[in-house]
Amino acid sequence: MGTRRAAFDRPRTLWGVTALVLALLYLPLGVVFLYSFNSSSSLVQFDGFSFQWYRAVLDNGQMLDSLRVSVEVAVVTTVVSVVLGTLLSFGVVRGMAALGRPVQASVLLRVVTPETATGVALLLMFTQLGVTLSRVTLVLAHVSLCIAFVAVVITSRLSQLNHEVEEAAMDLGATRLQSVWLVAIPALRPAIVSSALLSFVLSFDNFITSFFTSGIGVPPLPVRIYSMIRYGVSPEVNAIGACMLVITVLVIVLAMLVARLGGRRRTPDFRQEDATIV
Template structure:
């Protein structure tokens, strides 16, 4: 409190920020520490060891689920980037009335609870007679990530003056060539960043995977959920740390590309296209 009785706002905000960060990251620190525990205890540290990481890499079932999750994430990322970029271009370069309605639908999809989406996809596949499999998981993850790609790419495309593409067409370029030569050089950092975001969203997704995966090898998050039914083991901690590292790496690359996008915002689109 200051002399006038008001709250010391900067100090108070620092306390709230520190408490929030501690609440968010303390569980991750605990998981990381106990993933190196030499014993199976989840409450007592008995020395450092890589025992549980070796147990993970020696488990054929876990490795199969890991490979499946990576494959699903890669395919879903590529598909969602391709479709989401087309949606973003349609919203920003198409009819204003149709683009406005589509943009609202995209944001509605982003805000829709994932549980509702997962149940809806499950009912859709069931009603169409499509058996649940890896294909249904890939389709579902693509639907999940597509809206995020459209938002990320569309926000960058909105900053590009369409008159630059019109000038290219006045010089003899077709609309497709104008987009490829003028817009894509400016959009590629956003497209790659959206792809990395899609990979992260797909790789560690549980809810949609749980509702749309069938028999056979499950994705890694679903496999972990099945393991937890029989009790928590330090192997789960090791898996969590590895997934966290993969996520941090992807997010770090995405942040670097976002910084590149910010630099491009200060450049004229025609200069970027020539570069």
């Protein structure tokens, strides 16, 4: 019995489980990326490398228009969600304690609410108010989805900050707004960047909410892809899926670089100060 348990607890067992989980996560993405370079239109047999499907996507004006709409909506959604989510986080953490927990609970409830129910509710609300579905309703729907995630990320970081540092800045002559802008916001920069990245990704590849609230006109990219695969899967879908994956990775790398550069700027050079004192 002890021998079997020792054999099971060996590190290679954990490495095997890790490899299995990583394969489950990334193998479908790898298949899509590989078949986007397929020289034939087959989706089950790889016949050689070719960039013809990427050229087809670049020549597809409707696909490029949908990509532009998705990027524009994601950028606007990210900016609005980060601003409102940050303000909401300050209200939850620094506001009245009696209202902080109920508001925080309602934000968490919004995070776990099924997106299909949210999309239907938004569609009914816009219809009852007589609002025509357009790019504006699409942005509002995405903001209502992303702002809760932004608030959760920033609230968890803000609750760990020492409020006495801001009070010390006020004692040195800073106003309340200056203490927040010069002390709290720089400390929250990693959380703000992370929440902005999360908002962009959630908005850029969102389908359910976009499907219910996009209306007429140029649809966002996920809705365009859905309309294409309804009549058969085209290899162009693999190419545009690979492009979306590349865009997401570039956004992640950019956010990591910004967070790292921000951390270096805030790190004091103690060696230089010690040399000066000596």
